Amino acid sequence: MRIVLLSLLSCLALSACQPGTDAPTQTTPAEAVKTPAESAEKLQVKAVVVAMFEIGEDEGDRPGEFQFWKERYGLTEKYPFPHGFHDLYYNPEKGVLGMVTGMGIARASSAFTALGLDSRFDLTKAYWLIAGIAGIDPQDGSIGSAVWTDYLVDGDLAHQIDAREIPEDWSTGYFPLFANEPYPEQEGEVVARNGEVFQLNTTLVDWAFNLTKDIELMDTDAMLALRSKYTEMPAAQLPPKVLRGDHLSASTFWHGKLFNDWANDWTAFWTNGKGNFMTSGMEDTGSYQALTYLDNAGLADKKRVMVLRTASNFTMQPTGMTAAENLASESSGAGYAGMLPSLEAAYTVGSTVIDEIVLNWDKYQDTLPGQQ
Template sequence: MNFLTLLSLISLGLSFPLNHTLPTTSPKVDKFQPKVFVVTMFSLEEEHWLQNVYFANNFTLPGLSPLYPMVHCTTDFDVCHVTTGEGEINAANTMMALLLNPLFDYSETFWLINGIAGGHPQEISYGSVTIAKYAVQVALQYEMSYNDIMADHKNWTSGYWSYGSDDPLAYPENVYGTEVFELNEKLRDKALEVAKSVEDQFVEGSERNIGLRKLYPSPANKKPFVKGCDVLTSDTYFSAKTLDDYFYNLTSVLTNGSATYCSTAQEDNASLEAFIRLAKSGVARYDRVIVMRSISDYAQPPSNFTDPVYWFNEYDQGGIQASLDNLFTAGFAIVEDILNNWDNYTEIQADNYLGDIFGTLGGKMDFGKESYVIH
């Protein structure tokens, strides 16, 4: 029985046992070959997948998050799911443990990173779905309290500046290698096409959500839509205009003007670093990773709010259910399309640069500098 047949049966009200334990060391178990692996980051993101997809095989793997120790797979193992835990450390450790697990063969697997994010209101609206070509890690910088430096640096707008420089918007001289990742643009565009085909199924959210959008100019005041634009990674949950605008400009600097920041999350560069390292060894396909983020909140308040702390802590933005619903609607459509059109997807070949700031996977980078100080 295939994945889509199972979904049809579930829609008729049939139920199935949802727990089945598999050994992790038995030599009798062949390697499983998922066609699609869905990656969420925390409980709210995983709920739609666990409630609406029949995962017959649910088993623990070593090295996964203590909060989310299980992998979930359909009967035929064509579709699997994992939750990493929030933040860069959790994402990196979960993905590395998962990719190195000997139960799986990932040589043909497509990956859908499927989570919510903050949104830059100059580019996107609440409840919208974004799919990235670039993931940019913005918190690898020097930082001082702005109050300590403002007297001597009146033209600075924050306390951040790039490693090895004395300019907030200079390209860093010192890099770690995880600052920028570029993904398969053709696969991104195909995912955008599929997501846009279900855009009319998106929910607008609560009355509070609808009212929230009206506080902003376009495009933040629009109904939820699908857009190809880029994601930031930072463990620091930043908010308000000064930092949001600074990171918007820094994104352009770090990608030589190629990336447009519209969503901000805590995990994607960490997950992509695991993919880069294992793709280098042939374990996984970096060119088959899709990064999808829906917008659960705005990263800065509307212009008439004078107290960003109140906005951040107290103002009711209406909850995040619309972003979660639309995230699953678009994500499920892509998973379904990959399964139904497998041969077409396997023929998608990237013609843009793929990889990190070090050129780990080869090819000619379209961002970065000729040389860096690497520690």
């Protein structure tokens, strides 16, 4: 979601290209607005679909992460959500709720907490699908791909020394919180004590990946042209597909080979070598931290959380181009070849999983997929 968002911010003056604001979304004639009085009995929610941003309106214009879900999944009942970033939308036949958190860790964690404490909804059995766009490491995959996440790694909790002042033998001036140098050797495994890393329910991730791994994803000539520039990275040249990897969340829209190397090292350190950095985004460690607290309070089940990140852009430049040149080319003209395909992938892959859960609710209400 990194490079793409820079382009979105650059076109704030254009009404057709504005990210969602804090103002409630206007109700269309087809929407039924639910007031607190009408919602005295808690809704038993089967699944919550979570997007991070929308562009302009929720329907009928240039799509962001939420629009396909709103238009195609029957999210017609509106629940005002003044204590969150964006109003909630619900499909009463399927029992699926849609939420837009707003961009960034702070907005995401606040939105999850607000929803979890909302007395209108019973979320104790709900499955959570966080579905949004991301950057992808071209060493591991191609734009337009959909990646199911095992580890969520936080890229903000750190110590930092300016690059102009770091010791000559250090690989980076950005190193783990409470350490005195990059990647200090540990006796035994590295232990995350401050939310530096979270591991999702492996059984659920296995199930979601196996259910969707053979789905054919959208490909275009523009994507092929961009892929062909990554001549030294075979994985980047492949058509998009459903993959499995690990996600790094950080509030800075970083880009380039050196940061990409850092992301791989950072992920390997915090997962004790078990994880592999594949996608970059912003919100997910904050989202999952909030869900962990809701789980502690008995208001949600963190074992039912899935994160699906789809690749809108590469996290580093191809051979023969600088990071700055690559960033500029993606942010102007006909950049972001993977934007629309990544949004399509998020809906196509994500809705397959949500449909399976909803259609077989008698099986999945009390027993998680893969545990039957």
